[in-house]
Amino acid sequence: xxxxxxxxxxxxxxxxxxxxxxxxxxxxxxxxxxxxxxxxxxxxxxxxxxxxxxxxxxxxxxxxxxxxxxxxxxxxxxxxxxxxxxxxxxxxxxxxxxxxxxxxxxxxxxxxxxxxxxxxxxxxxxxxxxxxxxxxxxxxxxxxxxxxxxxxxxxxxxxxxxxxxxxxxxxxxxxxxxxxxxxxxxxxxxxxxxxxxxx
Numbered sequence: 575x576x577x578x579x580x581x582x583x584x585x586x587x588x589x590x591x592x593x594x595x596x597x598x599x600x601x602x603x604x605x606x607x608x609x610x611x612x613x614x615x616x617x618x619x620x621x622x623x624x625x626x627x628x629x630x631x632x633x634x635x636x637x638x639x640x641x642x643x644x645x646x647x648x649x650x651x652x653x654x655x656x657x658x659x660x661x662x663x664x665x666x667x668x669x670x671x672x673x674x675x676x677x678x679x680x681x682x683x684x685x686x687x688x689x690x691x692x693x694x695x696x697x698x699x700x701x702x703x704x705x706x707x708x709x710x711x712x713x714x715x716x717x718x719x720x721x722x723x724x725x726x727x728x729x730x731x732x733x734x735x736x737x738x739x740x741x742x743x744x745x746x747x748x749x750x751x752x753x754x755x756x757x758x759x760x761x762x763x764x765x766x767x768x769x770x771x772x773x
Contacts, residue, residue, distance in 0.1 A: 589613040589629050590622030627663050637672040646678040660685045683768040688761055696755040710770035714746040722763035728754040
């Protein structure tokens with residue numbers, strides 16, 4: 575259980591069909607000073623991740639942003655499922671129920687709804703000096719669900735009213751310019767935004 579001892583004091587719940595929750599792990603998490611709830615949901619038409627998102631949202635009084643750590647990587651089908659969940663749980667045009675972010679050891683990925691967006695990629699101290707970079711230069715804007723027309727500013731390869739779609743042109747492996755503090759993205763449809771993290 576050494577891997578389970580990493581910062582579990584704020585774990586509220588374990589939810590899912592529980593097919594992979596072994597008795598030792600259940601005992602560990604339910605006997606903590608602040609025990610986790612174990613919620614069995616046998617629904618085979620939703621993923622454990624989807625069950626967790628539904629539980630978080632139903633347990634909150636208002637919109638709540640969700641950051642899923644380790645949300646991408648490993649099996650391709652599971653990674654695609656996580657990307658699917660970004661669309662599934664953010665259907666409203668204004669992030670009414672909150673935003674969702676997937677963080678892996680390599681990148682931060684989130685959904686940009688149709689419209690104009692400004693994404694801060696560098697911050698400054700009050701003195702004006704730039705803070706250490708969190709992000710690497712690699713960026714992708716990916717039209718997973720449907721074709722889109724995008725406009726990009728602050729990138730090495732800026733575009734204006736550029737059609738993008740699977741099977742056509744896509745903005746993958748674009749670069750944040752060294753002097754860019756805010757990226758600007760305009761999109762006619764929902765797209766994925768992914769940016770590499772510094773390691």
